[in-house]
Amino acid sequence: MSSQDDDTGKDGSFGAEHLAAESMAADMDPWVVFDARKTPRAEFEEWLQTYQPSRVSRFGNPERNAEPVGWIAVYGPSFCPERGDVVGLQEDWERLQTSGRHITFDTIKELALNRHVLTGKWLMHLDTGFKVDHAWCGIARAVLDGRIGVAKVSPCCPESERKQVICVYTDDFTNEEQVLIADAIIRATGVKCLLSYKPDVYTYLGIYRDNRWHLCPTIYESKFDLECIPRRSRITNKVNNTEVT
Template sequence: MAFGGIPQDDEGGWVKFIVFEDEAKNLDKFLSSHNPSDPSWNKKNAPWVTVSNPYAKTRGESDLFRAFQLWEDLKRSTLNVTAERVKEIAKETNLTVGKWMIFRRRSMIDETWKTIAEATVAGKLGCSSKVATAYQSDTGSKNKKADMHLICVYTDDYSDKEEVMRVERELRSLGVADVLNYKPDIYTHFDIYAKNPYKIKVSLYTTKSVGSMAS
């Protein structure tokens, strides 16, 4: 379901705040009624809440089906599976988005998410951001405790290091003090995680800082 902007159909239970520039004033109402810590998300089967940057450049359509075709072809070929060849698939199919990942305990998630969401809609961060709800946190995490939530802050092109690091600096200015890792979204689609058989480094960038919002 969407709130603000043009209504869109549910996608896997996602709740979206899709906004044009003159509708950002609705964000406070949206956030106050969609706190990710709310246990009622389990009844709604809604794993993510997401907001968009109304000032971001419009991206073309991604072709996930074609990406999987190319991925299977690559794995069957005699070529080595490398980060550079995965990036070629990402470029060809417009699956170039990547994300900074922030983890928060449930007691802190609403405050941190509000800060990130407001900055996203204000155009200070990347193209969009999302947060795992209590439903996703309780049922979807293999390596984190049940009360941990994930926030993803997206940029359009993970090969654009200048933009990726600009968003990182903005996160630091907002008080995010964690060790931050940045991962291409296509790695998630292709199940490329730590200790993958291709020896691809999952996190393109890892940064450290000191501030006031650490978990």
């Protein structure tokens, strides 16, 4: 499961190298985790209220003896971490960059399949406060119920105007049906904002916005259609620019 995925755009522009550094920093700092595999369900609601994303500071509070927090996460009852061979993937990536081959989504997908690094996540960016707290409650409960395997949310940065990000994971970014099912589960919790889907292989290889290979760091985009009856997501494959649903 990869780390920081707040692909901030031109508005608050952060380059790929900056985001990769943030990714490593967030992973190294402590996480606040509710692990449904070993923590009694009866403790969940209190945990959820105690660690509301808008009230947990990314960089802690020395005056209150509070440490920095990298992420807030919920592991589902059947969650099984699956990273594949990330070290081998990164070695293959170094060789690919010096091979002279044109780097595309398909060449990176080939690396990911060879090393079984197939996890990915739907990303949603929300304003700090009620919006992120409300969305996170719905997502976290879906994880507790086993409808989602694992999800995480970034803590707030009080001195920053950047939005907070929620990540909902799937096991295989090459399995389009699985990706679409995850979108439907997210929408069923009441989330209506724009969603973007990113393979973890991109994160492990440092492929964020404004990367030097000119790759879009997300491969699906989901817009909730409020005017359609019944309401549903309109999902676009951003690799080939085709509408999936």
